Amino acid sequence: MGDRTDAQFEQMFREATEAGERALLTEPRAVAARYDRDIGKLVVELHNGVVLQLPPDRLQGLAGASPDDLSQVQIEGAGFGLHWERLDADLSVVGLAQGIFGTRAWMSELARAAGSRTSVAKAVAARENGRLGGRPKKVTYVARNTGSYQHVSSDAGRALAAAKSARKPAGGKIAAAKKAAAKKIAPSKRKVVARPKS
Numbered sequence: 099m100g101d102r103t104d105a106q107f108e109q110m111f112r113e114a115t116e117a118g119e120r121a122l123l124t125e126p127r128a129v130a131a132r133y134d135r136d137i138g139k140l141v142v143e144l145h146n147g148v149v150l151q152l153p154p155d156r157l158q159g160l161a162g163a164s165p166d167d168l169s170q171v172q173i174e175g176a177g178f179g180l181h182w183e184r185l186d187a188d189l190s191v192v193g194l195a196q197g198i199f200g201t202r203a204w205m206s207e208l209a210r211a212a213g214s215r216t217s218v219a220k221a222v223a224a225r226e227n228g229r230l231g232g233r234p235k236k237v238t239y240v241a242r243n244t245g246s247y248q249h250v251s252s253d254a255g256r257a258l259a260a261a262k263s264a265r266k267p268a269g270g271k272i273a274a275a276k277k278a279a280a281k282k283i284a285p286s287k288r289k290v291v292a293r294p295k296s
Contacts, residue, residue, distance in 0.1 A: 121178075122176065125178065125192050126144045126145070126146065126148070126191055126192055126195040127144060127145045127176060127177030127178055127191060128142050128143065128144060128145075128173045128177045128178075128180065128191045129143050129144065129145050129173075129177060130142070130143040130173075131143070131171045131172075131173055131180055132169065132171065133154070133165060133168035133169040133171060134151075135165050135169075137151065138153070138154075139151040139152055139153055139154070140152045140153075140154055140157065140160070140168065140171070142180070142191065142194065144191070144195065145177060148195070150194060150195065152194060152199075154168055156199050156208060157187075157189060157194075157199045157200065158187070158189070158199060158200025158201060158204040159182070159185055159186070159187025159188070159189070159200070160182070160185065160187055160189075163182075163185055167182065167184050167185055168182070170182055170183060170184055170185075174188075177191060178190065178191050178192060179191060180194075
């Protein structure tokens with residue numbers, strides 16, 4: 099910190115006090131917190147009247163805790179924090195209001211677990227894709243007369259890819275597949291040149 103003068107410390111104290119007063123007015127703060135056994139959720143009432151109902155299994159440090167332990171919640175730091183002594187767990191009220199239920203690693207694990215959930219619709223879609231040979235492959239080709247790259251995953255693109263993989267000489271099926279792909283995917287961009295009247 100070095101050599102700070104009394105005036106510098108007073109300035110820093112004033113700035114910190116003003117920042118704290120702004121936070122009291124603008125940041126969400128808890129005025130009440132409890133564990134509701136009937137619905138199985140942590141209920142946090144904020145100073146602005148908003149009520150948060152949060153599932154404890156999604157909150158870092160509370161997953162797997164007993165209802166008795168969850169009911170021992172304490173509000174700390176002028177309402178900016180929640181603390182569970184028995185669980186040695188602390189959560190930020192601001193973070194909870196923003197949907198942040200723990201550290202970055204905890205949130206990544208929640209997202210990973212949510213993405214691995216299965217449903218009847220996912221299972222049906224996976225079976226149907228399997229019957230069709232899996233997801234269609236993307237094929238990149240250069241559209242004629244434009245020089246632009248386009249990704250193809252339509253039937254025409256699959257036909258073009260199949261024709262190219264057959265490794266037959268130019269013409270025949272390859273030319274037909276290219277024409278079909280060009281017609282179905284990219285409209286022709288011909289230059290129209292006005293000819294002067296003579």
